[in-house]
Amino acid sequence: MSILVFVETDEGKVKKSSLEAVSYAAAMGDEVIALAFGTVDSAELAATGKNGANKVLHVSDSKLDQGNIQAYATGIAAAMESTGSSILVLAKSSLGDPVSARVAIKVGASLASNVTSLPDTSDGFKVTRSIYTGKAFANVSLNGDKKIIAIKKNAVDLKEDGGDAAVEAFSPEIPDSDFGVTITSQEKATGDVLLPEADIVVSGGRGLKGPENWGMIEELAKLLGAATGCSKPVSDVGWRPHHEHVGQTGVKVSPTLYVAVGISGAIQHLAGVNSSKVIVVINKDAEAPFFKAADYGIAGDAFEVVPKLIEALKSAN
């Protein structure tokens, strides 16, 4: 029995969340076959062996360089069929969600999304999934022979002790009707740490008073190797792009360290960060609700505290 893992790439690199998916599948103990689409270096794909892949199937058609929801779903279903895999593992993401939903219908699999635990197969097939935007968990049993598990980001430790995996070309038949959707262009921040994937996130709120003051947030983020985020009011007024909005209706993050600067901590913002391991809050209002959800806090003016923090980090490194 083998487990298929759908692997996403970004700028020619396998995404960290996909490596987590490979690690998760490897921990289940069966043969792990990864599947990637588009132009990617074979060596990069072979390296998923370190995380536990035994083999990588590569659909190298350059028509699939950009995430095509229908064509990817067709390719994944074909790979499940040809490898005899009854389980698909992937990372929950803005591409993983729509793709996995279509695969579930194509192959007749039951699907659990936002999964945070390995399956418990002692009695049926049960997984734990995060619900209510991180405010609770549900223990769910999946019916049927085929299963799809979409794992929550940063919920799985990376396995890093394997060797290279063999990469094989895979050419599923993808009908023209899967290409009815044309991606005309992409706008993307390049070279930055992707917010949903980041180990450390530094976010700013209205307390920063204007977009011109984000320099120190970016500097702090750079020092920490962090992604930058923001609160909803900040993206609503256009100080920062929408893809940086962290919260209930924005990006949900689960980094090891979340640093919030000048964010009061509305419940909708907390919903996007509540699965962070450690939360640091810097706010001049000592009564800000965010302090109640924080591990460490500094009640002080961001314009004084953040530059000092930058200096302290520089001298500590």
Place this chain on the structure above:
Amino acid sequence: MNILVCITHVPDTTSKIAFTDNNTKFDKNGVQFIIGPYDDYALARAVELKEASGGKITVLNVGEAETEPTIRKALAIGADEAIRVNAFPSDSFFVANQIAAIAKEGNYDLILMGRESIDFNGGQVHGMVGEMLGIPSLSPVMSLDIDGTKAKISREIEGGKEYIELDLPFVAGCQEPIAEWKIPNMRGIMSARTKPLNVVEPSDNTVQSEVQNFELPPAKGAVKMVDAENVGELVNLLKNEAKVI
């Protein structure tokens, strides 16, 4: 244009989440229910499209009788008629199956919903419906413009967005900033009372997953405050106590 907007009936985003019956049921006590925030964006965009070029909006909810006030609110915001599939929305597959069955009857040009529900956060229903109907599905959609039978869309990708063109019909899972939420006015609220709300029974009762029980995350410990004059101490704590940098 004939638009189907699928809405969820979910706890307000400020709700305290708790469970009863030995952690097997959601505790509705004191909880206010709303139209799912993402679904609300989808509905608002549908109303704008109808205002611009005419058409009809049907709002669809899979839920028990308690969801009717939420459905009436969607009618007050601007939907023309509503359908309630009389069943508890057990899992994504079950809900998608009901929506697909209604959609097959209705000849809709566009099927809109939120990118995910804010209770179970699955984000699967739009894709499942698209596959069941054999039409494209896109999510998360941040803008949507229609010109005749063609649509232009932007979809969020991690770290940015992509621009997409396609033909109707299709399914879209929506999110901000596709439209501004609309607040029903008095005229809308009055007219919503008499708009048709048809209740139908589920077409298929298959479920693929079952919730065994719920858990709450462990309570957070107390915050450790660091003096604003001694920021170096924070770096020390993050390095040596929390070990995260």
